[in-house]
Amino acid sequence: MKIEIEIDGKKLQVEQNSMIIEAADNAGITVPRFCYHKKLSIAANCRMCLVDVEKSRKPLPACATPVTEGMVVRTRSKLALEAQKSVMEFLLVNHPLDCPICDQGGQCELQDIALGYGADASRYDQGKRSVADKNLGSLIATDMTRCIHCTRCVRFGTEIAGITEMGSIGRGESTEIGTYVEKSLSSEMSANIIDLCPVGALTNKPFRFRARAWEVLQARGVSAHDCVGSNLHIHHRRNKIMRVVPKENEAINETWISDRDRFSCEGLHSEDRVTTPMIKRHGQWEQVDWQTALHVAVEGLQTIAQTQSPSHIGALASSNATLEELYLLQKLMRGIGTNNVDHRVRQSDFHYQQATALMPTLPVAIADIEQQDLIIYIGGHPQFEQPLINHRIRKARDNGATVIMINPVDLKHNFDVSDKLIVANPLLPRALTAICRALSEQNPDAKTSAQELLQSVTADDKHQQLAKQLLAADNSLILLGAIAQHHQQGGLLHGLATLMASLGNSRVGLLTPGANATGAWFAGAIPHRGPAGLNVAKPGLDVKRMWESQLPAYLLLNLEPEHDCANSQRALKALHNADLVICVTPYKTAAMEQYADVILPMAPFTETSGTFINIEGKWQSFTAAVTAQGESRPAWKVLRVLGNLLELDGFNYVASTEITDELQALTANINSDQQINKWRYPSQLPAVNNGIERITYWPIYRSDNVVRRSVPLQNTPISDAPVIAMSQTLAEELTLKAGEDVVVSQVDTSITLPVKIDNRIAGNVVYIPAGFAETAALYESFGSVNIERK
């Protein structure tokens, strides 16, 4: 309900339960503040927002005073200004006058407000208090003497990050903000406190002393690491990226970004960057000009296409590549005459690819996740896969939603899970089938073609109870995480989740890895469908079969198969045996130098224009923040020239936006009648192997080539060295002890990893991270492994 109030003579219609400061902000009236932040709870402890309210005997804090009908507020009356100036004077008593050496200088709320409300000189002439700095880890620098105790960082921890690590220690004059014990912050969103801090107490550690706020130029960017597509402001100076900060977008990332989005830019200037084209001649790498390198690449591709067959060439791309790059890659391959193009490098199961929707999307907008009554999350760790989606799930939980986890590992979340079903990884399909059976028993009206499959399992009380909760919810959502998607039965799990949704009146959403998996599907970077879901006559090879077929030629786009692929050893074998491997990549790796023949340096996401389609289907285009380093070029240009040299039609683009427009026009072609979502369920579940199974996950800071090279991220407490985790029961069965090195082998290779005991892992399953040099030698990411004492 709206009521009328007056602020500074302006009559305003405002929401009844709002505070004066919100009404003023909405009306564009500035009230100075430090502790108030629209996304945090009200603390009213800085007192900077004192305003003059008629009929009140003294000034009132605008952030904590609710509006009432007919209220008359003056924000700049004599009383208000005097109060504000007095508060300012108190805040400055202990604040050091070190703006010239403070990183916050020029972008500091205290500095700005002191300019408007501070006195010319301080009347305080005694010693100022000093506070020892705290070590909060590799991301956040501290100068706690500057702290004014607004407690925004403390409230952020509890309310947004979901992990209370900072607090107000001591009292009165000796109050300090800190962790009490020395502790690096472990939240995946921790660095947002840098933006929240209104003074220079918490600043960006890697950015420290690198540039002044007024020296940098600001470019708009989109996060290239998860399917959320967080909006970024990229700050650069003299053609070098200095730092990344969030760009507010209420519908996507609100005012936050994850630490991965903020600090991945530290990996952009890594020593591994390739800035000149390179070819391998007689086993030796040579730096050459573009013409030579492209010539070698084209000649190689032509030779194989002519002497063997175009279908002997395979192209693989990262799902972090832009829409334009992926579109040109598939156009190139299809122009040569093959459908062997794929981006689903972490997936193990492609059986049901024809049944899936044209592109993976969420059935609701990202912002609407928080409005759900019930969310079932299957297989994965949302906090460390999609931090900002996890934030929305957490908000849904706060709003009273039921959040159910179905996982092979009882992972820790930063919210209380309402209910969970923890099953050994190979039994995940069985568990979902059992829930489907329970659903079909409880909801007999729903028809399904999977009756035979459902009859093959039994549903116990737990399954019945989960089914009951799903049926009772009006607004529910089933989300599939990374483990479910990469699972050896990933296709079936997707199908079963779809069945659950249709029997339980719910909807399914996939949370895909990378920034642009949705875009990759739309662009046609899949072997079985063309751009905009166009049917292809004869599907090409999927990732798995491209590796297994040991093709003579591979074209890799923005990919490091040894770190990025599900079956890294199989990939390495295929690449080593190939006659021609062309890598279009921003970085080189030791392995790449072994298997590649041509390295074409491409610009990473900050140095190219392009588009990402996020998981809610939103197209977000961006331009290059800085020009490409050295001789590297945006990959769309590289692919365009490759197309020209191969004399293919339709590669005459002048700008990347022409490609975007061409794709935009294709959206009209999407044929809704296509044969999709017609799942053909098997009559029974595949047999379960009794041996020891491996689950592979990509830790948050090993997720892609840029992130892996960000040193500050590698030094956080959530970046652990690789270990093999297993339950106590399994360790005892194998007579292994925690910390002991074991030999983990698959087929004909083995690696050595230390054992970690983790009783959250169900069954005879070991949990091994990927994205490390140490684990690259393993085969199938989901499959049986042998474990022996060293």
Add this chain to the structure above:
Amino acid sequence: MVATREGQQMANANKARLSDSAKAEIDAWLTKYPQEQRRSAVIPALHIAQDENKGWLTTQLMDDVADHLQIPRVSVYEVSTFYSMYDLEKVGTHKVCVCTNLSCMLSDSDAVVARLKEKLKIDFNETTADGKFTLREVECLGACVNAPVMLLDRTYHEKLTPEKVDKILGELE
């Protein structure tokens, strides 16, 4: 009081853990508060932990209290550093807390303080060499009617005089 670095190191050297009987005592307190507000029991819980550890709290004990109450550890540190009744560094067997606020001062708490310092041979916030006494200057103890006042461990001693101080200390020795 915020613990000093040395104090913290010393605290970390003390390996005392919260005992089962202390946990049982804390559980008894928990029944007095709503189930979802376990944090309410933090003050009595810290007292229990402190009493068990010769009058002071180590970081380990605070962590144990936090884990037992299932609340963030820093929330316990916030409470223990806020209240002066919790000691985060090793203290004497007996804590002598003498009030020097207005009413006590007017009733000559200075003489009481002088006698305490003379007898114990320590200043405020110090502990005697034999580890028996720690002397504290505290704010109003809320017994102004019988000023000057001091709190010795858990007992109030009122209407103090230097002679009374001798007697009280003498009885302890």
